[in-house]
């Protein structure tokens with residue numbers, strides 16, 4: 324961040340002093356506002372994005388402790404440097420214990436203050452970097468689960484070689500996140516990580532997406548286009564849902580892996596390619612081989628090293644931290660203030676089975692944040708507004724069961740857990756309701 328983008332608010336009821344401080348700070352290029360009243364300063368902090376407040380400790384309308392406390396309540400991450408006379412160093416030290424960044428003694432050399440300001444700026448830049456990394460949808464959160472820890476360790480090891488990797492696991496468990504992690508840990512990290520979802524394209528389109536085409540290669544090919552394999556030059560190609568590639572496309576990929584060159588569609592020119600291949604699937608490739616839908620030779624070629632990522636329900640020790648992580652990540656993205664999680668909601672989230680895995684957990688949190696109007700995430704919002712968007716791997720029977728379960732739970736809550744009334748409203752007998760509660764594993768609040 325350039326100094327001009329670093330916004331400082333100087334608060335001092337002695338105007339002459341705040342003016343002279345602001346001249347010094349501006350001479351270094353910082354953007355500075357000054358304010359003589361603490362109450363006004365608080366208003367300004369609420370309406371403008373400051374990076375630092377430099378505040379006098381003794382002011383008429385509010386003492387430094389109180390102002391510091393109110394600033395930190397409003398904006399926890401906003402740093403405050405306390406300015407004080409020589410006589411009240413003890414108070415300034417106390418203020419640091421309460422969250423001030425540092426203090427500056429009025430009679431000292433102003434370069435001391437400038438030094439502190441540049442420290443705040445540097446730390447700010449570092450935290451922003453960390454935030455940006457953890458805001459990426461490719462960020463890999465560490466795990467407390469033993470199996471997951473082993474997988475991450477193995478991913479780090481395999482990253483050092485050029486081996487092809489096959490990632491197995493249900494939808495939403497983080498296969499793409501792991502593939503990207505392998506790339507980032509490898510020497511290929513200076514080149515690109517190129518993901519392609521084989522399910523998103525028809526056969527012709529997938530091949531053109533992978534290998535590119537020359538202008539006029541087929542109807543609609545109005546421009547020469549570079550394929551993803553070429554874009555992954557030097558880096559990593561990630562083929563998601565590889566089970567959806569047709570036998571023809573599999574042969575072509577196998578040839579590329581052997582010969583290490585491609586031909587764009589509509590051209591005979593050989594273009595040398597060098598990349599690492601990571602594939603992923605949530606289907607049983609072995610069964611597909613038996614049914615003749617997947618080539619055995621291709622399977623062996625892509626699965627030199629296989630990692631099976633566990634479902635979220637098998638790593639329950641991670642759920643609580645993940646919930647807190649996504650609450651922070653998503654609320655920052657949506658520009659919402661810190662949010663609290665109601666304990667009943669956490670209990671529910673810890674018990675839930677997440678058929679859609681981490682993606683589903685993330686979606687649930689996002690929905691809760693949108694619905695929360697008072698800074699608290701509540702269980703009732705989740706259940707009352709459950710949208711019926713299902714991951715595309717259920718049978719109709721399973722979807723029906725989920726919908727029934729959600730509706731019965733909603734009615735039970737509405738009827739304050741009164742079983743006969745609930746059965747009545749649902750148009751079933753009490754006995755049928757009991758059966759449903761058992762079959763669908765419905766949670767009845769006591």
Ligand SMILES: Nc1ncnc2c1ncn2[C@@H]1O[C@H](COP(=O)(O)OP(=O)(O)OP(=O)(O)O)[C@@H](O)[C@H]1O
Pocket residue numbers: 459460461462463464465492493494495496497498499500501563603605681682685
């Ligand atoms: N370890 C993790 N830390 C933080 N976020 C994660 C982690 N694993 C997965 N996610 C998040 O969960 C979501 C699903 O992850 P990802 O797309 O990698 O799953 P997938 O297994 O590749 O899914 P699909 O099979 O449907 O392609 C993403 O939004 C991703 O950011």
